[in-house]
Amino acid sequence: MKTVVVALGGNAILQPKQKGTIEEQMANVSYSAQQIVKLIQAGYRVVVAHGNGPQVGNILLQNAAARDQVPAMPLDVCGAESQGLIGYMIQQCIGNELQKAGLDKQVVTLLTQVVVDRDDPAFRNPTKPVGAFYSQEEAEKNMREKGETWIEDSGRGWRKVVPSPMPKEIKEIETIRTLVENGVVVIAAGGGGIPVEKKGELLAGVEAVIDKDLASSLLAKQLGADILVIATDVSHVAINWGTPDQKNLERLTVDEAKRYLEEGQFGKGSMGPKVQAALSFVEGGVFLLRDIVVADAAGFAGRP
Incomplete structure (x- = not known):
């Protein structure tokens, strides 16, 4: 089975x-x-x-x-x-x-x-936004007092960012x-x-x-x-996504998938x-x- x-x-x-x-x-x-x-x-x-x-x-x-x-x-x-x-x-x-x-x-x-x-590079470069939006003053206070990383997010306020490490086990x-x-x-x-x-x-x-x-x-x-x-x-994995040249892929070989990833075809x-x-x-x-x-x-x- x-x-x-x-x-x-x-x-x-x-x-x-x-x-x-x-x-x-x-x-x-x-x-x-x-x-x-x-x-x-x-x-x-x-x-x-x-x-x-x-x-x-x-x-x-x-x-x-x-x-x-x-x-x-x-x-x-x-x-x-x-x-x-x-x-x-x-x-x-x-x-x-x-x-x-x-x-x-x-x-x-x-x-x-x-x-x-803990040695994953993601811990040195937190990028994953989580939680609510705060003012710059509140964000700076959390960075100063808690050692957290915060970023300004598209004019909507400040957001905490955390690491996104690879799973190991x-x-x-x-x-x-x-x-x-x-x-x-x-x-x-x-x-x-x-x-x-x-x-x-x-x-x-x-x-x-x-x-x-x-x-x-x-x-x-x-x-x-x-x-x-x-x-x-x-509906599909695609290359040239959202362009007139978009091509939907029914099947991919390992080599093709690696190549498209290296080319930045997938978000x-x-x-x-x-x-x-x-x-x-x-x-x-x-x-x-x-x-x-x-x-x-x-x-x-x-x-x-």
Whole structure:
């Protein structure tokens, strides 16, 4: 039986221009769950990973709004909180769809820690904006008192930026493997995982954000999955995107993907990490054949 890792993007949970109510998010996730259950019905063992951008952003906004009443939580804790929030929605929706299909399967959400390397260059050059916008005065105070990095963001105010290091190890991989081998549908590595670093034999949370596609690729590799599906909000990977010369790509060789990445054909904050994740998965395994699908999220993003 083949194992497939499905990486759901943010659009699978919250569509553009939606407010983010629980009703909206549950409706989106419910449709994605229907497509995931189709994979289960087709005989695949399924692991689901997901993004958390809008949700963790909202958690940070809530932290900021209530900071005079309750202590604000660090980013790794907010990421863990978002894993529980989104995992609950996905777990319930998949369970409901399994029930409708008459399938007796367990679904579980696993809080997932992902180890990063403190020597990663990303820690010397934080670039990932997180949280609310603040005044220059507040930003400078945080930089001075907390040693944080803040940037002015497009005239809208100042925002904190954090590192986005490469994922090195899925800490709970053996637990995930055991669950999958026993027929459980597992939701893991949400939001790229909770970033942690090793301090001797112990772990400690890190103020960082891990790209969810790269984490999903690492999860698929360490699990020995046969297929990695990365759901997107566009129909194709393309070169010359948004120009009259745009060319949609149905298939890519490893060499072609590397060349296009070097040429800057894929956006660093959009398709680039997805193609990089695909390359890492295809090249990283002991299997002679692995499949990677960068799929239109119509089937996974809450819309027919």
